[in-house]
Amino acid sequence: MSPAQARERFRAGERVPTAGWCRGWAQANLIAVPKGLRYDLLLFAHHNPQACPVLDVGEPGAWSTALFAGDLRTDLPGYRLYHDGVPVADLGEVVAEWRADLVPFLIGCSFTxxxxxxxxxxxxxxxxxxxxxxxxxxxxxxxxxxxxxxxxxxxxxxxxxxxxxxxxxxxxxxxxxxxxxxxxxxxxxxxxxxxxxxxxxxxxxxxxxxxxxxxxCGVTPQAAIMASGIEYAIGHLPGHMAIMDARDDDYLVT
The missing domain is CATH 3.30.2040.10 (PSTPO5379-like domain)
Structure with missing residues (x-):
């Protein structure tokens, strides 16, 4: 199955963890934060590179990136919404919740x-x-x-x-x-x-x-959102990843 085919199934409502999906293709954790926090998150990732290896970052309000050609609001099999650091909802899509100021980060995933x-x-x-x-x-x-x-x-x-x-x-x-x-x-x-x-x-x-x-684990940024009481954020449901348009071997260092 290609990443595009998997994303189509998730967009249609399939809700499953993605371990083992699209063998040969990389997967990523999603965390989207208001643009006022993007520097803090970049710095957090820099200081904690093993937990938060940044693979891609979108512009404010963007719902796709260079490495994810789908729609980050609909093409993952599960999302978690945070208000003031509290997880308030697990959702199948976040079109209505995706604010114009949200900056999406894709963080490396060990499924890769x-x-x-x-x-x-x-x-x-x-x-x-x-x-x-x-x-x-x-x-x-x-x-x-x-x-x-x-x-x-x-x-x-x-x-x-x-x-x-x-x-x-x-x-x-x-x-x-x-x-x-x-x-x-x-x-x-x-x-x-x-x-x-x-x-x-x-x-x-x-x-x-x-x-x-x-x-x-790339759920670490979500733990930081909770511990820090961040006003608003959207993450992937743990284990329900973004399947990227990048090969797993793109991240192999020989």
């Missing part, structure tokens, strides 16, 4: 390197189960930038112990879509009390002989 993990023999549990990737708010603070501060969010994939090095090396070749894990094992060391209760997405089993690996 999952094809490479599979090719290297690393299993991806949420793809096996057909569920959303589990995501957790950690106790690790991000660097503050202007009005934005908040905790690091991570995604988790359990990996057989003998394949941990491979998973680290493979994902590390994709630095603009989060790169290598930020933490390996011991979830309590980063403030995660219960892997069976993710803050976003679905739980997956960590089996005997497996190690939980944690990657920085």
């Amino acid at each position: 390197f999952e094809r490479a993990l599979l090719a290297a023999g690393v299993p991806v549990r949420h793809l096996e189960l057909g569920v959303n990737v589990p995501m957790y708010v950690t106790s690790v603070p991000c660097a503050t930038a202007g009005s934005l501060s908040g905790p690091l969010v991570v995604s988790m994939r359990p990996v057989p112990e003998e394949l941990v090095k491979t998973a680290v090396e493979v994902s590390g070749r994709y630095p603009l879509v989060h790169g290598a894990p930020v933490h390996v094992g011991a979830p309590e060391a980063i403030g995660i009390r219960d892997l069976a209760r993710p803050d976003f997405g679905d739980p997956v089993e960590v089996r005997a002989g497996e190690v939980p690996l944690f990657w920085a």
